[in-house]
Amino acid sequence: MRIVDVNELYSPTGGGVRTYIDRKMGILAELGHELIVLAPGKEDRIEDRPGGGQIRYLKSPDLPFDDNYGLFWDREQVTDQLDALDPDVVECCSPWKPAWFVGDWQGRAVKSYFMHNDNVAAYAQRWFEGLASHERIERAFGWYTRYMSRFLDKYDAVVTNGPALEKRLRARGMRIDAAMPLGIERGHFSPDLRDEALRAALLRQCDLPPEGMLLLGLGRHHPEKRWGVVIDAAERAGTTLPVGLILIGTGVDSDNMAKRIAGSPHIRMFRPVYDRERLARIMASSDALIHGAEAEPFGLVASEAMASGLPLIVPDTGGCAEVAEPAAAELYEARSAASAALAIGRMRDRDPELLRRAAIVAAGRVRSDREHAVELMDYYAGLVAANRDRAA
Numbered sequence: 001m002r003i004v005d006v007n008e009l010y011s012p013t014g015g016g017v018r019t020y021i022d023r024k025m026g027i028l029a030e031l032g033h034e035l036i037v038l039a040p041g042k043e044d045r046i047e048d049r050p051g052g053g054q055i056r057y058l059k060s061p062d063l064p065f066d067d068n069y070g071l072f073w074d075r076e077q078v079t080d081q082l083d084a085l086d087p088d089v090v091e092c093c094s095p096w097k098p099a100w101f102v103g104d105w106q107g108r109a110v111k112s113y114f115m116h117n118d119n120v121a122a123y124a125q126r127w128f129e130g131l132a133s134h135e136r137i138e139r140a141f142g143w144y145t146r147y148m149s150r151f152l153d154k155y156d157a158v159v160t161n162g163p164a165l166e167k168r169l170r171a172r173g174m175r176i177d178a179a180m181p182l183g184i185e186r187g188h189f190s191p192d193l194r195d196e197a198l199r200a201a202l203l204r205q206c207d208l209p210p211e212g213m214l215l216l217g218l219g220r221h222h223p224e225k226r227w228g229v230v231i232d233a234a235e236r237a238g239t240t241l242p243v244g245l246i247l248i249g250t251g252v253d254s255d256n257m258a259k260r261i262a263g264s265p266h267i268r269m270f271r272p273v274y275d276r277e278r279l280a281r282i283m284a285s286s287d288a289l290i291h292g293a294e295a296e297p298f299g300l301v302a303s304e305a306m307a308s309g310l311p312l313i314v315p316d317t318g319g320c321a322e323v324a325e326p327a328a329a330e331l332y333e334a335r336s337a338a339s340a341a342l343a344i345g346r347m348r349d350r351d352p353e354l355l356r357r358a359a360i361v362a363a364g365r366v367r368s369d370r371e372h373a374v375e376l377m378d379y380y381a382g383l384v385a386a387n388r389d390r391a392a
Helices: 016-030 075-085 097-104 119-127 134-140 142-152 163-171 196-205 227-237 254-260 276-285 300-307 319-323 337-349 352-363 369-391
Strands: 002-006 034-041 045-048 054-059 066-070 089-092 110-115 157-160 213-218 243-248 267-270 288-290 312-315 329-332
Touching: 002 075, 002 097, 016 034, 016 300, 016 369, 034 066, 034 075, 054 075, 075 097, 089 097, 089 369, 097 110, 097 142, 110 369, 119 134, 119 142, 134 142, 157 163, 157 369, 163 319, 196 213, 196 243, 196 276, 213 227, 213 276, 213 300, 213 337, 227 243, 227 254, 227 267, 227 288, 227 337, 243 276, 254 267, 288 300, 288 337, 300 312, 300 319, 300 352, 312 319, 312 337, 329 337
Parallel strands: 002 034, 002 089, 034 054, 089 110, 110 157, 213 243, 213 288, 243 267, 288 312, 312 329
Antiparallel strands: 045 054
């Protein structure tokens, strides 16, 4: 099959979506399929991937306030590409103009809307949380669900990237046809990569001895990731425990985060580590991953951490909570730094040998991205066959 993904969330400097798409492209090529991504770009250009597949950047305006991403604005720019490529399946994940461009397109392809995120949880709930209750904000943004339902009626399938997003959207009355949990490239991550010398060196950078507790915060620096909660929690726990926190990532909130930790003796911030092998060693050599985003639709970073044998300290709602193994995780009340600090303390109090064994068992259960891709392609193949039968 040829799959064309009209994807405003794809960027060379992007985070989880870019990682997912790049890996998915290679897996689909191995399975005999072709994935072509249409993405906004600074200029028109085509990037062929060695293993198969293609990124077609279409010159588009930047996303306001974050020029790492762009916006599709010209309908014909997108539909002309779809006409020329004549895909078997066309995917879309943006709820704005591309959703309508693809939904109204009259090609033969199966149209699949793939849910990568939840804008109400990621933005509205965060913006207005100090002004109204969670339930009231949900009711106030019912118009957004109704808006989405209008264009989703134009699609053959509505797919989420896992159970957390499926539950949240179904609760609002939104149509969901299938949940396809994502997976990770498991070959990069392993508990066997743990390096005690590296761990001690990272703790030294946090001005702590080897007996300290090394927490890892990994991901894009954006307010929706709630790094403020993570930093506050580490500082609270650090008043009674030797807790160090390293934050690896970059983004629109990096400057604010740097100012926030400027006076913190045991918190350090580092630029992204693009060497996958080195990143995997850092993950395996830490003592726990701590995450703040309760709106995370799928716990990609959490799954990579688990595959590295790393216990989790994560919010009690969202994608990270869905993938967490209780024997190797501590959950805390979402958005509460005080609750997160207590979770750090509970993790520190656990028997280290039992925790290590539980984390290694959890590592062996992490879903692979190949399993996800096979399941998704099987699902699409059934839709394509049904579409062909109807046309006949």
